[in-house]
Amino acid sequence: DAGITQSPRHKVTETGTPVTLRCHQTENHRYMYWYRQDPGHGLRLIHYSYGVKDTDKGEVSDGYSVSRSKTEDFLLTLESATSSQTSVYFCAIRTGGYNEQFFGPGTRLTVL
Amino acid sequence: GENVEQHPSTLSVQEGDSAVIKCTYSDSASNYFPWYKQELGKRPQLIIDIRSNVGEKKDQRIAVTLNKTAKHFSLHITETQPEDSAVYFCAPSGGGSYIPTFGRGTSLIVHP
Numbered sequence: 001d002a003g004i005t006q007s008p009r010h011k012v013t014e015t016g017t018p019v020t021l022r023c024h025q026t027e028n029h030r031y032m033y034w035y036r037q038d039p040g041h042g043l044r045l046i047h048y049s050y051g052v053k054d055t056d057k058g059e060v061s062d063g064y065s066v067s068r069s070k071t072e073d074f075l076l077t078l079e080s081a082t083s084s085q086t087s088v089y090f091c092a093i094r095t096g097g098y099n100e101q102f103f104g105p106g107t108r109l110t111v112l
Numbered sequence: 113g114e115n116v117e118q119h120p121s122t123l124s125v126q127e128g129d130s131a132v133i134k135c136t137y138s139d140s141a142s143n144y145f146p147w148y149k150q151e152l153g154k155r156p157q158l159i160i161d162i163r164s165n166v167g168e169k170k171d172q173r174i175a176v177t178l179n180k181t182a183k184h185f186s187l188h189i190t191e192t193q194p195e196d197s198a199v200y201f202c203a204p205s206g207g208g209s210y211i212p213t214f215g216r217g218t219s220l221i222v223h224p
């Protein structure tokens with residue numbers, strides 16, 4: 001489990017403020033993903049990356065941006081947080097030849 | 113994109129009973145069929161998966177079966193125990209896509 005970390009683990013912020021979540025991996029995997037998890041919706045993909053500076057949108061990308069300047073770090077930014085972005089955010093890495101997902105511990109974000 | 117449905121959304125069983133969760137998908141090109149388990153407050157974790165060239169796979173008390181013709185796969189848990197209580201997600205993918213699509217989850221409750 002030490003192969004992927006997320007920071008912060010918990011955050012409370014106010015509507016309209018920018019927020020950046022960080023995902024860090026130590027295993028040099030090419031593919032990284034950001035999901036949000038809300039009751040009744042399962043895990044929904046926000047953005048994913050297939051290499052340094054290579055990213056693409058997922059199902060629920062509106063209001064989010066990402067950056068990947070190094071293999072090990074994948075950042076998720078909420079430019080102007082809204083209450084609808086209150087959620088648990090999971091980062092994941094693709095660990096094998098298929099789309100196996102290994103998840104980070106998650107970040108609980110509350111937007112007041 | 114892939115349409116994924118899981119049934120049932122909630123499953124309540126007595127300890128020692130069997131449990132079956134079904135996942136249907138739409139993309140006939142899918143070739144990877146995993147199941148994830150998420151305990152309360154924790155990250156999802158891969159528990160078993162199957163490739164499209166295999167019809168069934170077992171690992172102790174859990175098994176996954178695949179029906180590619182009908183486009184569904186199922187998770188089977190035998191001799192359920194209270195520690196099997198969790199939310200289970202399917203996430204089929206493949207056909208050149210690097211994006212798994214998660215089902216909405218099945219909450220399994222095992223009563224002692």
